[in-house]
Amino acid sequence: MPKQQRAIGTRAAILRGAAEAFGRNGYGSTSLADVATEAGVTKGALYFHFDSKEAIALAVIGAQHEASIALGHRMLDGSLPGLEAIVTMSLELATQLCTDPVVAAGIRLTMESSVFSSPIVGPYRDWMAVCEELLGRGIAEGDVAVGTDVAAAAHFISPAFTGVQLVSEALTGREDLDRRVDEMWALILPALVAPDRRERLLGLPTRLRAARAAAASRS
Template sequence: MARQERAERTRNIILDGAARAFDATGFQGTSLSDIVRESGVTKGALYFHFASKEALAQAIITEQFTVWDPFQDDEEPGVQTVIDLLHNMAESLQKDVRVRAGIRMVIEQGTFEDPDPAPYQRWMDAISRCLTLAQSRGDVLPDVDPEEAAGFIVGCWTGLQLSSQVFTGRADLHRSTTTMWQLLLPGLVPPRRLGRFRPEGSGAAAKANGQPVNGDGRRVNGDGEAPAGPAAD
């Protein structure tokens, strides 16, 4: 057991070092020697855990989807789940080097010998499921195709976080994500139900976005009251 724990610690140290290197200089700009230097391990230890630089990149890409894990237990996944997911991703991109490296590796997959579309597809499938459930409850317009909408949302936010990185180092990513949802929600949600959803996030996502929330996780205004939305039918 002790040997297994040491091996897992070493693997994590290597992933941390690789993430820092990939985040700084990208896949093509990073060598295995750079990763060894960042990790502080021997090249032999690196090769024990990962057969190649591409294997390291794929491991980091796979890991970024743990950001979705807290939302798997959502009792009623739907539109707000997707909104909060993207705000949670924004928070992780600002604070977690592995997530930043994972996103960068997804974008740079065209330089891999065997690019894998699975990361994008997993995002789109998860979002599509949420929107399909929401549509069955009347929270998504009947003429919206959940699969097409999911692809559009992933594409929009991918471009958004890239431009945010270029202009502000992602400092404005929560605000930009809120603006994106303010623009997209009227095309997804029936007008009478728009007030149910918080483009700035709810619960932990709202807190990450710097929004005060009350005990039940709803955003509150400056008077400490949750903003009223249209009555649900």
């Protein structure tokens, strides 16, 4: 049992080290030796747990996507209105990107995965499916304009967020990410919200952000 626990601890250390190394230098420029050094384990321990560099990267992507999409599933299972849930997801994901090295690395590796033996497309499709479902609810709830092409909208919102966080990282190390996400919504919401809810819903990101700040200061 202690032996098994040690193995679990080593595997977790490898994933954390891999997230640091891949997150900093990308997939191609990170060697297995870099991962071992960052994780504080031997290359032997690395090979005991993973067959290859790609296998480690896939494990980081898996851990990140599991943590991130859990947020999407909470929104699907929860009671927030659909449109509010989508905006909430984007704020939360931005926070995860800025605070959790595994999330930052997983998203970077997903973007770089065209070099893998098979590119990673599941996360893009999963986010689009969650968005599409929530936009459909938004129509039923009267927040999203009737006639909105929810598949097309979901297929834009997710890549738009991908681009916004990528450029925010390149230009400011993600320091301006919150602001850029707000600006993203300011340019997308007018196309989405039902005409009679414009006044209330165009300020949604600001309102949600204020509520999050208030909740954080209470806790």
